[in-house]
Amino acid sequence: MADTSAASQLPPPPQPNAGAPGFDNQNGQANPTHMPPPPLHIPPNTNPIPTAITSPMSAVDKGGVMSPSSGGPFPRRAAPEPNKRALYVGGLDPRVTEDVLRQIFETTGHVQNVKIIPDKNQKGYNYGFVEYDDPGAAERAMQTLNGRRVHQAEIRVNWAYQSNTTNKEDTSSHFHIFVGDLSNEVNDEVLLQAFSAFGTISEARVMWDMKTGRSRGYGFVAFRERADAEKALSSMDGEWLGSRAIRCNWANQKGQPSMAQQQAMQAMGMTPTTPYGHHHFPTHGIQSYDMIVNQTPAWQTTCYVGNLTPYTTQNDVVPLFQNFGYVTESRFQADRGFAFIKMDTHENAAMAICQLNGYNVNGRPLKCSVSYNLTHSV
Incomplete structure (x- = not known):
């Protein structure tokens, strides 16, 4: 006192x-x-x-x-x-x-x-x-x-x-480049200036660690035109920016999350190469984003969330899903160990399932999948 x-x-x-x-x-x-x-x-x-x-x-x-x-x-x-x-x-x-x-x-x-x-x-x-x-x-x-x-x-x-x-500006349909090995002094403005010479740049974003305030060492740059993105990719890969030589590659390869979803992932200590952060997750049964999107109907936006403790509440789970889109509705039966979360879009539901499957909540890894049982879905 x-x-x-x-x-x-x-x-x-x-x-x-x-x-x-x-x-x-x-x-x-x-x-x-x-x-x-x-x-x-x-x-x-x-x-x-x-x-x-x-x-x-x-x-x-x-x-x-x-x-x-x-x-x-x-x-x-x-x-x-x-x-x-x-x-x-x-x-x-x-x-x-x-x-x-x-x-x-x-x-x-x-x-x-x-x-x-x-x-x-x-x-x-x-x-x-x-x-x-x-x-x-x-x-x-x-x-x-x-x-x-x-x-x-x-x-x-x-x-x-x-x-x-x-x-x-909505950059979801633009062409995104992953930029790695960024030095600590590189921020959004520095990244933007470095790539702005290549034409139709629409966004430049450095990923930050919310706990330390330090750069995570990577970011994303978006271009409206593919030709400009290709030129930037070939020209900037290996070039020095700040005190390091950066590496560039196409983002969104093999179901990698988009820039906006990467920004959401950093809230939970996730990175592109270690999407589950510092938590311990199962090494099997993890579905890829492409698999979920391509093998499920577009109208399906409800996620099944299992392996919940009896004392798990909406406040424990819903904010996690909100990082990947907007939760339009939820239904909890924690006493029976599961819940249903309805997202705003099919793509956001798929990304949430892909990234949150195995995420530790109250000592248990979540088991996330698409909900096919419409009688119990939200």
């Missing part, structure tokens, strides 16, 4: 009657049982804000984009945008409006956008997104507001793993 001298320097918590009804007690009465501690005093983030940031509040983008959190002594670099400034807020009481949510989160800095969405996977609750001008304010909010009670419901605050952008 902090001493009294340190506590006296902390800013006071927001008052219920100061425009945020329900933050601690919806009737405006003091309730020492649920009164949250005042926000911690954290120095503002002085790192430059990445440029060309699109708003994550405008609509829905199925590409999951991860932002690294600050970690240890490593410098924070220009991270994949826009999520250094955007937070996911779960477990919202339906009485919490966007105005109330804005007032609560403005205790750490100016809020640019707020969006609340009904949570189909957790009846009686909503979830939302909060976007700040300053990434330091977003980080302070995540540290000070996570676990606070709003209308007696404990909210969950984390980085917004999936950006919701419409202004960002």
